[in-house]
Amino acid sequence: MGALEGIRVLDLSRVLAGPWCGQILADLGAEVIKVERPKTGDDTRLWGPPWMKNNQGEDTREAAYYQSANRNKLSVAIDISTAEGQELVRALAADSDVVIENYKAGSLKKYGLDYDSLNAINPKLVYCSITGFGQTGPRAPEPGYDFIIQGMGGLMSVTGEKDNLPGGGPQKVGVAFADLTTGLYSTIAIQAALLNRTITGLGQHVDMALLDVQVATLANQGMNYLASGKVPGRYGNAHANIVPYQVFKAADQDFIIACGNDKQFVALSNAIGLPDLPNDPRFTTNALRIKHRSEIGELLSAHFLSNNAKHWVKAIHAVKVPVGLINNLEQAFEEPQVKARDMLVEMQHPLKDKLKVIGSPIKLSRTPVEYKKAPPMLGEHTNEILGRVADAEKLAELRSKGIIG
Numbered sequence: 001m002g003a004l005e006g007i008r009v010l011d012l013s014r015v016l017a018g019p020w021c022g023q024i025l026a027d028l029g030a031e032v033i034k035v036e037r038p039k040t041g042d043d044t045r046l047w048g049p050p051w052m053k054n055n056q057g058e059d060t061r062e063a064a065y066y067q068s069a070n071r072n073k074l075s076v077a078i079d080i081s082t083a084e085g086q087e088l089v090r091a092l093a094a095d096s097d098v099v100i101e102n103y104k105a106g107s108l109k110k111y112g113l114d115y116d117s118l119n120a121i122n123p124k125l126v127y128c129s130i131t132g133f134g135q136t137g138p139r140a141p142e143p144g145y146d147f148i149i150q151g152m153g154g155l156m157s158v159t160g161e162k163d164n165l166p167g168g169g170p171q172k173v174g175v176a177f178a179d180l181t182t183g184l185y186s187t188i189a190i191q192a193a194l195l196n197r198t199i200t201g202l203g204q205h206v207d208m209a210l211l212d213v214q215v216a217t218l219a220n221q222g223m224n225y226l227a228s229g230k231v232p233g234r235y236g237n238a239h240a241n242i243v244p245y246q247v248f249k250a251a252d253q254d255f256i257i258a259c260g261n262d263k264q265f266v267a268l269s270n271a272i273g274l275p276d277l278p279n280d281p282r283f284t285t286n287a288l289r290i291k292h293r294s295e296i297g298e299l300l301s302a303h304f305l306s307n308n309a310k311h312w313v314k315a316i317h318a319v320k321v322p323v324g325l326i327n328n329l330e331q332a333f334e335e336p337q338v339k340a341r342d343m344l345v346e347m348q349h350p351l352k353d354k355l356k357v358i359g360s361p362i363k364l365s366r367t368p369v370e371y372k373k374a375p376p377m378l379g380e381h382t383n384e385i386l387g388r389v390a391d392a393e394k395l396a397e398l399r400s401k402g403i404i405g
Contacts, residue, residue: 002029153214
């Protein structure tokens with residue numbers, strides 16, 4: 001039994017932030033009903049290649065992108081632009097605990113599927129709206145895109161190499177950071193609202209914005225600016241507040257050192273054969289090493305070219321200073337620790353007996369995450385779910401009109 005067993009979620013969202021939130025809730029045991037457009041479904045169903053391969057090794061039309069954010073869900077195809085489709089969604093919402101939607105602010109009102117409309121039907125409903133800019137403010141009506149938000153929210157200004165270095169300039173993160181973190185914050189907010197409901201008996205509107213989350217996750221960089229008045233710059237793979245904390249190139253490949261304090265710096269220096277380094281007046285404390293960042297970086301960079309990365313990682317790891325190789329995804333998935341933590345799991349899909357997916361990082365002792373349903377095919381569960389609110393004759397009529405699929 002999952003931790004959220006008995007919670008029903010109506011997921012009207014598409015692409016990533018909303019679906020990511022829904023997938024986490026589904027992993028935790030909630031029944032998550034994903035409502036998609038007939039024929040096309042979630043936008044990301046078309047975001048291939050790569051496509052999942054079937055048992056014969058042939059490409060299907062099941063996009064890997066879609067599958068990354070929609071396991072453990074039930075897919076129902078409903079055209080919510082029609083009056084009959086809207087009535088079906090309202091019927092499902094009447095018996096749901098949570099609704100997740102990521103339409104532009106206010107756009108579901110014309111369908112009678114906005115918070116006020118569904119709250120009137122079900123006052124216990126927790127209704128989570130995920131948008132680019134939130135429900136208020138001058139840009140509230142606009143759509144939001146992760147790439148744009150990473151730029152607007154300041155993240156790209158502190159990501160990437162300095163302008164005067166090769167490849168310098170602002171960079172986006174390699175995954176959709178604003179979308180994913182908004183999905184995470186939304187999951188937290190929904191669970192808080194559900195917990196409050198046990199006291200008050202009432203649901204509420206959860207207003208989540210990608211830009212808000214991006215600003216909130218500036219974390220130490222944001223506080224550095226507020227404390228100093230100095231706009232942070234880009235440090236590449238270095239750290240704004242800790243030195244040495246960066247990527248170094250060995251004779252064969254790159255590796256990372258994350259030396260968090262002065263004690264670790266002494267241990268590091270001894271491990272790599274430079275025991276006098278902490279006695280250098282430029283490098284005695286972390287504050288001094290920050291001041292002389294370029295000098296210590298150049299010194300260590302030259303030294304590490306004298307041997308291979310595994311040599312350095314083994315020596316540094318032995319003295320308990322954080323260190324590691326930089327893996328590509330194939331190497332990351334092959335890491336013994338990743339395997340030991342069951343971070344790759346296999347699920348049975350209608351078109352593939354053993355679909356390998358990335359597992360959940362949530363490990364609960366009594367109510368562990370269960371992998372019950374592979375990412376669904378479009379409309380795979382339409383009859384099963386809508387059979388709760390309409391009879392077979394009505395569903396056949398709606399299907400003939402293209403309202404459900």
